[in-house]
Amino acid sequence: xxxxxxxxxxxxxxxxxxxxxxxxxxxxxxxxxxxxxxxxxxxxxxxxxxxxxxxxxxxxxxxxxxxxxxxxxxxxxxxxxxxxxxxxxxxxxxxxxxxxxxxxxxxxxxxxxxxxxxxxxxxxxxxxxxxxxxxxxxxxxxxxxxxxxxxxxxxxxxxxxxxxxxxxxxxxxxxxxxxxxxxxxxxxxxxxxxxxxxxxxxxxxxxxxxxxxxxxxxxxxxxxxxxxxxxxxxxxxxxxxxxxxxxxxxxxxxxxxxxxxxxxxxxxxxxxxxxxxxxxxxxxxxxxxxxxxxxxxxxxxxxxxxxxxxxxxxxxxxxxxxxxxxxxxxxxxxxxxxxxxxxxxxxxxxxxxxxxxxxxxxxxxxxxxxxxxxxxxxxxxxxxxxxxxxxxxxxxxxxxxxxxxxxxxxxxxxxxxxxxxxxxxxxxx
Ligand SMILES: NC(=O)c1ccc[n+]([C@@H]2O[C@H](COP(=O)([O-])OP(=O)(O)OC[C@H]3O[C@@H](n4cnc5c(N)ncnc54)[C@H](O)[C@@H]3O)[C@@H](O)[C@H]2O)c1
Ligand SMILES: [Zn+2]
Numbered sequence: 354x355x356x357x358x359x360x361x362x363x364x365x366x367x368x369x370x371x372x373x374x375x376x377x378x379x380x381x382x383x384x385x386x387x388x389x390x391x392x393x394x395x396x397x398x399x400x401x402x403x404x405x406x407x408x409x410x411x412x413x414x415x416x417x418x419x420x421x422x423x424x425x426x427x428x429x430x431x432x433x434x435x436x437x438x439x440x441x442x443x444x445x446x447x448x449x450x451x452x453x454x455x456x457x458x459x460x461x462x463x464x465x466x467x468x469x470x471x472x473x474x475x476x477x478x479x480x481x482x483x484x485x486x487x488x489x490x491x492x493x494x495x496x497x498x499x500x501x502x503x504x505x506x507x508x509x510x511x512x513x514x515x516x517x518x519x520x521x522x523x524x525x526x527x528x529x530x531x532x533x534x535x536x537x538x539x540x541x542x543x544x545x546x547x548x549x550x551x552x553x554x555x556x557x558x559x560x561x562x563x564x565x566x567x568x569x570x571x572x573x574x575x576x577x578x579x580x581x582x583x584x585x586x587x588x589x590x591x592x593x594x595x596x597x598x599x600x601x602x603x604x605x606x607x608x609x610x611x612x613x614x615x616x617x618x619x620x621x622x623x624x625x626x627x628x629x630x631x632x633x634x635x636x637x638x639x640x641x642x643x644x645x646x647x648x649x650x651x652x653x654x655x656x657x658x659x660x661x662x663x664x665x666x667x668x669x670x671x672x673x674x675x676x677x678x679x680x681x682x683x684x685x686x687x688x689x690x691x692x693x694x695x696x697x698x699x700x701x702x703x704x705x706x707x708x709x710x711x712x713x714x715x716x717x718x719x720x721x722x723x724x725x726x727x728x729x730x731x732x733x734x735x736x737x738x739x740x741x742x743x744x745x746x747x748x749x750x751x752x753x754x755x756x757x758x759x760x761x762x763x764x765x766x767x768x769x770x771x772x773x774x775x776x777x778x779x780x781x782x
Contacts, residue, residue: 510635
C-alpha cells in the first residue's frame with residue numbers, strides 16, 4: 354500500500370540542527386554566549402503571557418555585564434498571523450538596527466523572531482518569502498543575524514527548525530516560510546523555564562511533540578521520493594536513519610513523562626524529559642517532515658468558530674496548534690497503518706510500554722493515542738471544539754491545500770480518505 358516508487362529513487366538524505374545548550378540554568382549563560390558573537394544591541398522577543406513570568410526580562414538583564422544593550426519586546430501574538438508578524442517587523446525596524454535576536458517563549462515567540470530576523474536583514478516584505486502558492490516563495494539573499502531560541506513550552510521544537518508558521522488572515526489559511534537560514538543559531542533549552550506552563554498548554558504542546566515524532570517516524574522513506582538535484586533539496590526529506598533515532602527516543606521520553614508533567618507541573622524530572630523530547634522530536638521532524646495530522650490541523654485552527662481553550666488567552670477563539678494536530682491523529686494513523694504495520698506497532702509500544710497488543714494490530718496505536726488524549730484532558734474530537742458533520746467538506750478543502758505536507762504521507766491520500774478521517778474524528782471515544 355506504499356506510494357508508487359519513482360523511476361530514479363532518491364539516494365541522499367540530509368540532516369541539519371542548531372547548536373544546542375540544554376539543562377537547568379542554561380538560560381543564565383545567554384549574555385556570555387551572545388558576547389562571543391561580538392554583538393552590542395539585542396532585541397528579546399516574547400509574548401505578554403511569557404513576559405508576565407519574568408523569564409524574558411531575566412534573560413535581558415544578564416546582557417549588561419557583557420556590554421550588550423538588551424530590550425524586551427513583548428508584542429508577539431499567540432499563534433502568529435501575517436498581520437501580527439508585520440507589526441513585529443515594523444516595531445523591530447523602528448527600534449533597530451539590532452545585532453542579534455533572542456526569542457524567549459513558545460513557538461509563537463520563536464517564529465515571530467524568525468520573521469523579524471529575516472525581514473530586518475533581507476529586502477522586500479513578508480509576502481515575498483511565504484511559501485507558494487500563498488506567497489512568493491523567495492529565498493533570502495543575505496545571511497541572517499544570530500538568533501538564540503529559548504523555548505518556554507515543551508512542544509514545537511521551533512528552536513531547531515527552519516520554519517516560521519503563520520495564519521494568513523485574509524485567506525483563512527495557515528502556511529509559513531521555510532528556509533535553512535531561518536534555523537536559530539543556538540537553541541538554549543532550560544527546563545526550569547517550562548515549569549510555569551499551565552496544564553492546558555503542557556497538554557496541547559506535548560501533543561505537538563508526540564505528533565512530530567509519530568508523523569516523522571511514519572513519513573514516507575526518503576528513497577521512495579524521486580531523485581533531486583543539489584539545488585532542489587529542501588529541509589524535509591522523508592524518514593531516514595537519523596530522524597528515526599530522534600523520533601524513537603522522543604516517544605520513549607514522552608511515555609515516561611507526559612501524563613506526569615500535565616498533572617504535576619512541579620515535577621522537574623518530567624519537565625526536563627518533556628523538554629528533551631520536544632527538542633529530539635524537532636530534530637527528527639525538522640529533517641523528515643510531517644503529514645496528515647499536521648495537514649488537517651491547519652484548517653481546524655483556521656476555521657475555528659467559537660472555541661476558547663483553558664489556559665490560553667481568551668480574547669479570541671482558537672484551537673491551539675498542538676490540540677488541532679492531535680484531534681485527527683488516531684484516525685490518521687488508523688489510515689496509514691497498512692503502509693508500514695511494523696512501525697505503527699513499534700510506535701505504540703514505545704508510547705505505552707507493556708500495553709497488551711489488541712488482536713487487530715491496526716487498532717493498537719489509535720487506542721494508545723485515545724487513552725492518552727482522554728487522560729490529559731484534550732477535547733473528545735473535532736466535534737468537541739465546535740465542528741459539525743456539515744463542516745467536513747470545507748475542512749477537507751483546507752487540508753488538500755497542504756500538498757507540501759501530504760507529499761510526506763507514506764501512502765497516496767485522496768479527498769475521500771481525508772473526509773473519512775475528519776468524519777470519524779468528530780468524536781474519538
Ligand atoms: N516553527 C516550527 O517549527 C513550529 C512547529 C510547530 C508549531 N509551530 C507554531 O508554534 C505556535 C505554538 O507554539 P507553542 O505551542 O509553543 O505555544 P505558544 O508559544 O503559542 O504559547 C501558548 C501559551 O502559553 C503561554 N506560555 C508559554 N510558555 C509559558 C510558560 N513557561 N509559562 C507560562 N505561560 C507560558 C503563552 O503566553 C501562550 O499564551 C503555533 O503558531 C504553531 O503553528 C511552529
Ligand atoms: Zn507541530
